[in-house]
Amino acid sequence: MSTENISFASLNLAPEILKALDEFGYTTPTPIQAQAIPIVLQGRDLMAGAQTGTGKTAAFALPMLQKLLPLASTSASPARHPIRALVLVPTRELAIQVEASVKVYAKHSPLRSLVVYGGVDIKTQTPHLMRGVEILVATPGRLLDHIEQRTLQLSQVQMLILDEADRMLDMGFMPDLKRILALLPKQRQNLMFSATFSTEIKKLSEEFLKDPLLVEVARSNATNENVTQKVYHVPQDDKHALLAQILNETETKQVIVFTKTKLTASRLARQLVREGISADAIHGDKSQLERIQALDAFKNGKIHALIATDVAARGLDIDQLPMVINYEIPSAPEDYVHRIGRTGRAGALGVAISLVSPEEEKYLVEIEKLIKREIPKETSNLPARGRASSERSHHDRGNREKGHERATEQRSTPRPSPAKKSSDPWFDKPYEPTGATTTKAPAPQLYRSNKPKREVAALLGGLQAKQ
Numbered sequence: 001m002s003t004e005n006i007s008f009a010s011l012n013l014a015p016e017i018l019k020a021l022d023e024f025g026y027t028t029p030t031p032i033q034a035q036a037i038p039i040v041l042q043g044r045d046l047m048a049g050a051q052t053g054t055g056k057t058a059a060f061a062l063p064m065l066q067k068l069l070p071l072a073s074t075s076a077s078p079a080r081h082p083i084r085a086l087v088l089v090p091t092r093e094l095a096i097q098v099e100a101s102v103k104v105y106a107k108h109s110p111l112r113s114l115v116v117y118g119g120v121d122i123k124t125q126t127p128h129l130m131r132g133v134e135i136l137v138a139t140p141g142r143l144l145d146h147i148e149q150r151t152l153q154l155s156q157v158q159m160l161i162l163d164e165a166d167r168m169l170d171m172g173f174m175p176d177l178k179r180i181l182a183l184l185p186k187q188r189q190n191l192m193f194s195a196t197f198s199t200e201i202k203k204l205s206e207e208f209l210k211d212p213l214l215v216e217v218a219r220s221n222a223t224n225e226n227v228t229q230k231v232y233h234v235p236q237d238d239k240h241a242l243l244a245q246i247l248n249e250t251e252t253k254q255v256i257v258f259t260k261t262k263l264t265a266s267r268l269a270r271q272l273v274r275e276g277i278s279a280d281a282i283h284g285d286k287s288q289l290e291r292i293q294a295l296d297a298f299k300n301g302k303i304h305a306l307i308a309t310d311v312a313a314r315g316l317d318i319d320q321l322p323m324v325i326n327y328e329i330p331s332a333p334e335d336y337v338h339r340i341g342r343t344g345r346a347g348a349l350g351v352a353i354s355l356v357s358p359e360e361e362k363y364l365v366e367i368e369k370l371i372k373r374e375i376p377k378e379t380s381n382l383p384a385r386g387r388a389s390s391e392r393s394h395h396d397r398g399n400r401e402k403g404h405e406r407a408t409e410q411r412s413t414p415r416p417s418p419a420k421k422s423s424d425p426w427f428d429k430p431y432e433p434t435g436a437t438t439t440k441a442p443a444p445q446l447y448r449s450n451k452p453k454r455e456v457a458a459l460l461g462g463l464q465a466k467q
């Protein structure tokens with residue numbers, strides 16, 4: 001279906017919603033929005049293949065609001081504001097971003113929304129729930145906590161949205177999802193969004209969706225055309241020096257650097273800081289406060305490199321992020337697609353650099369198979385003295401953490417949480433700055449064209465605060 005000349009008005013969205021979109025600077029629907037909105041408005045179940053950055057949030061939030069508008073009430077009575085739409089997301093960060101978007105789109109309607117997630121005192125969320133909300137955005141664990149404490153009622157839910165469903169499965173939320181789904185009314189509309197279509201995702205969609213229509217904005221498992229990808233072959237022990245060189249030479253002010261483990265993330269951030277590069281690590285062992293502070297510093301441009309594990313980076317909606325670096329490439333090829341989805345969003349250009357040691361070659365082969373293309377290889381010109389090989393003991397490698405970071409949603413009631421799929425090894429090495437190619441990443445925004453371009457990455461939460 002061609003979606004080129006479609007306007008939001010032609011999608012039959014209500015004036016209250018169109019007004020909010022106009023004020024927020026959205027001029028035309030993104031392809032996923034143009035395709036998904038009519039299906040949801042028809043009342044059909046939907047299975048959507050869309051990565052973060054495609055505008056998937058509005059693709060479900062806009063028709064969801066439209067369907068709830070006739071039921072909106074200006075009454076102060078909580079009974080007039082039952083939970084009618086439940087949006088389940090894998091992480092706290094995504095939960096905050098999604099709910100912030102819902103608030104923006106719903107601002108000219110009396111519909112109320114709320115976000116609940118783990119890691120904060122559950123009691124602070126209860127009074128807000130008690131006042132009544134039509135749209136609840138939640139992480140699965142915290143939702144179950146509230147259900148156990150009887151602080152919410154799901155008997156009026158008519159729409160269920162599973163956002164980043166593949167991530168929820170990766171993070172071991174399947175048992176929680178099943179428990180939640182069993183508590184919802186049978187008669188409801190279900191929407192599922194996933195960046196990848198694994199066998200597990202297909203199984204989940206068969207289980208939870210009724211006769212769904214499928215929409216896909218990019219080929220599943222494809223990587224964004226706006227992202228220039230490149231690989232540097234580099235011994236593990238030289239990776240740190242190469243990373244420092246790339247960061248020092250790039251004009252890009254904000255870079256997310258991915259590591260496989262929490263230990264590497266922390267160690268790397270410390271090393272970079274020692275070398276005068278502003279860096280901080282974000283991972284599941286950090287407190288919520290530390291994570292928020294690191295993110296704020298990054299989005300304000302105070303931190304040049306944010307070192308993140310896959311779990312921590314999941315769901316971060318960072319606008320106009322021009323570069324990601326894979327310090328270690330992931331052993332699960334889908335994670336590569338997710339990682340580089342952090343850049344080149346909504347039409348902007350981006351660069352994704354992967355530092356690949358000989359031991360990681362086998363993962364690179366899998367990634368190239370998945371994305372069905374070969375990633376261009378570059379050679380590094382790191383000066384010999386910059387190499388760390390001789391300085392580091394073999395002992396160090398032996399000591400590295402073996403496991404993946406686990407999903408770390410904190411809960412008030414302990415419940416066994418299945419581990420993320422197991423991982424393996426990893427490694428390090430140098431690079432050659434081939435002119436300006438790796439560094440310049442102007443970000444012409446295809447969507448939100450009438451908004452001023454910002455220099456620094458902004459979380460959606462930050463955007464909303466400016467409204």
Ligand code: AMP
Nearest residue numbers: 026028030052053054055056057447448
């Ligand atoms: P999402 O994929 O939902 O995380 O959205 C990615 C980014 O695109 C967010 O910053 C949205 O605010 C922005 N966005 C989504 N839809 C549109 C649109 N139709 N026009 C302009 N910007 C949009």
